[in-house]
Structure formats: C-alpha cells, structure tokens
Amino acid sequence: MLPSPCLLMSDAHLGAAPSEREREVGAFLDHARRNAGSVVINGDLFDFWFEWRTVMPRGHVRVLGALAAIVDAGTPLVMTAGNHDAWGGDVLSKEIGVQLVQGDWDGMAAGWHAHISHGDGLRAREDRRYRALKRVMRHPLAIRAFGALHPDLATRVASGTSTHSRSQRESDGGAGLRAVAHDYLDAHREMELVVFGHSHAATLERMPGGGVYANPGAWVDRPAYLVMAPERIELRAWNGSSEGDLLDSIDRSPEEALADA
Numbered sequence: 001m002l003p004s005p006c007l008l009m010s011d012a013h014l015g016a017a018p019s020e021r022e023r024e025v026g027a028f029l030d031h032a033r034r035n036a037g038s039v040v041i042n043g044d045l046f047d048f049w050f051e052w053r054t055v056m057p058r059g060h061v062r063v064l065g066a067l068a069a070i071v072d073a074g075t076p077l078v079m080t081a082g083n084h085d086a087w088g089g090d091v092l093s094k095e096i097g098v099q100l101v102q103g104d105w106d107g108m109a110a111g112w113h114a115h116i117s118h119g120d121g122l123r124a125r126e127d128r129r130y131r132a133l134k135r136v137m138r139h140p141l142a143i144r145a146f147g148a149l150h151p152d153l154a155t156r157v158a159s160g161t162s163t164h165s166r167s168q169r170e171s172d173g174g175a176g177l178r179a180v181a182h183d184y185l186d187a188h189r190e191m192e193l194v195v196f197g198h199s200h201a202a203t204l205e206r207m208p209g210g211g212v213y214a215n216p217g218a219w220v221d222r223p224a225y226l227v228m229a230p231e232r233i234e235l236r237a238w239n240g241s242s243e244g245d246l247l248d249s250i251d252r253s254p255e256e257a258l259a260d261a
Contacts, residue, residue: 002076002109003037003076003110004038004229006039006110007226008225010217012044012219013219015060021219025066029067033069035242040077040195041077041079042080042117042195042197043079043085043119044083045085046060049085051091068095077098077099078116079092080104081118082198083121083198088100109228111230113190114192114228115194119196119215173199174199174203181194181213182207185207186207191211193228200220201215201217202222204247205250222237234248
C-alpha cells in the first residue's frame with residue numbers, strides 16, 4: 001500500500017537531459033520528502049543505469065542523495081523499471097533503499113486500486129519487435145555479458161543505444177498506451193486507476209467504464225507529476241514551489257466529476 005498523498009513522476013532521462021532538469025528533480029524529491037506519503041518513480045529516471053560490482057554511473061550524486069533522504073524519512077519509495085534504467089541492483093535497492101519493481105506494480109495507491117507500469121512494450125502490434133529485444137536485453141546471460149565490459153566502453157555503447165531509443169519512441173501521441181489502458185480497465189473492473197509513463201504524453205482521463213488513465217508525461221520535456229489522494233488525482237507542473245501549477249484533475253467518482261464540470 002502506498003500512503004496518500006502519493007507523488008509520481010516519470011521519464012526524467014537524467015544523463016541525457018539538460019542539467020537544469022537534474023536540479024529540478026532534486027528539488028522535487030526534496031519537496032516529496034517533506035510532503036508526500038509515498039513516492040513513485042515510474043521508469044526512466046536515468047537515461048542509462050547499470051551497476052557493476054564496484055562501479056556505477058557517475059553524475060547523479062545529488063539525485064541519489066535525495067532518494068536516500070526520502071527512504072531515511074520513512075516514506076515508501078517505489079521505482080519501476082523503464083526501458084532505459086531496468087538494470088538496477090544493490091546500490092538502488094540496498095544502499096538507497098528503494099523498492100525496485102521489474103514489470104507492473106498492483107496495489108492500493110493513495111486509496112485507489114491501481115495498476116502502475118512504465119508502459120514500454122505494451123502495444124500489441126507496434127511493439128512486437130521491441131518485446132523480443134527486451135527479452136534478450138533483460139536475460140541474465142545478456143546482463144552478465146554486458147557487465148563484463150569495461151564500464152567506459154559499456155557506457156558509450158549504452159549511450160548510443162539510448163539515443164536511438166529516444167528518437168524511436170512512440171510517435172502516436174500516446175494513443176497506443178491510452179488504448180492499452182482502456183482495454184486493461186475494461187478487463188479488470190476491480191481496478192480504478194492505470195498509470196503509465198514512456199509515451200511522453202501527459203494524460204489524465206476518465207475512461208468510459210469509470211476508471212482513470214493517468215500519465216504525467218516526460219519530466220525531461222516538461223517537469224510534471226501526479227498527486228494521488230483518496231478524493232482526487234491531480235496533474236501538476238513543477239515550478240519550484242511547494243505547490244506546482246495545477247494542469248488537470250479528476251475527482252474520485254464520475255458523479256463528482258460531472259458536478260464540477
């Protein structure tokens with residue numbers, strides 16, 4: 001269970017993002033430490049992340065410290081694996097203390113029956129080739145082989161792959177993942193909320209069956225995040241203040257939403 005308010009961000013792509021984005025992430029995480037009941041990083045916090053036995057990527061010290069501060073404050077912190085940073089290990093899980101999730105997180109998030117996933121590889125037809133590649137890249141033997149490379153060489157290889165992946169990201173404006181969310185909510189009527197990232201398309205929408213689909217969009221493009229509470233979900237833009245700018249919101253029940261319209 002993730003206590004309320006649950007703050008969720010996605011797709012910062014640190015390492016490829018402009019330097020100010022990393023400072024903004026650090027400021028947001030400090031805000032979350034002081035104000036959130038729980039925090040979710042829904043994939044691709046890092047544009048590349050891999051942990052060798054004694055080495056890890058450089059350049060994210062402040063963000064790692066901010067993550068550790070959230071955990072040290074006793075705030076639950078979940079990180080789902082993105083397609084750029086799926087290879088987290090002991091540094092994140094044991095030294096920092098985050099809950100690493102490979103795949104989907106299902107449970108109660110701020111009082112909502114929620115399904116949270118980064119969203120890569122979910123489109124039935126468009127992502128077929130990627131799903132095959134994903135199985136290879138996340139196979140233990142492939143991970144072991146990559147780990148045998150010198151970190152400098154491996155990082156150059158991964159950086160080139162990450163650049164190509166960003167250039168090939170979804171070009172449908174998020175419509176594919178929206179359709180996946182619709183089908184998931186239709187097939188799992190007990191679920192009230194589906195949250196994806198990956199598409200870089202910010203969305204907050206009530207689906208025909210009454211469930212809600214939410215996507216904060218990509219922090220690398222525009223710093224924004226979701227605030228989940230039992231009575232409503234908000235999409236906010238981070239502006240450096242304790243309360244971000246409200247972009248959109250959905251109340252808990254369709255009746256309440258219609259009353260506010």
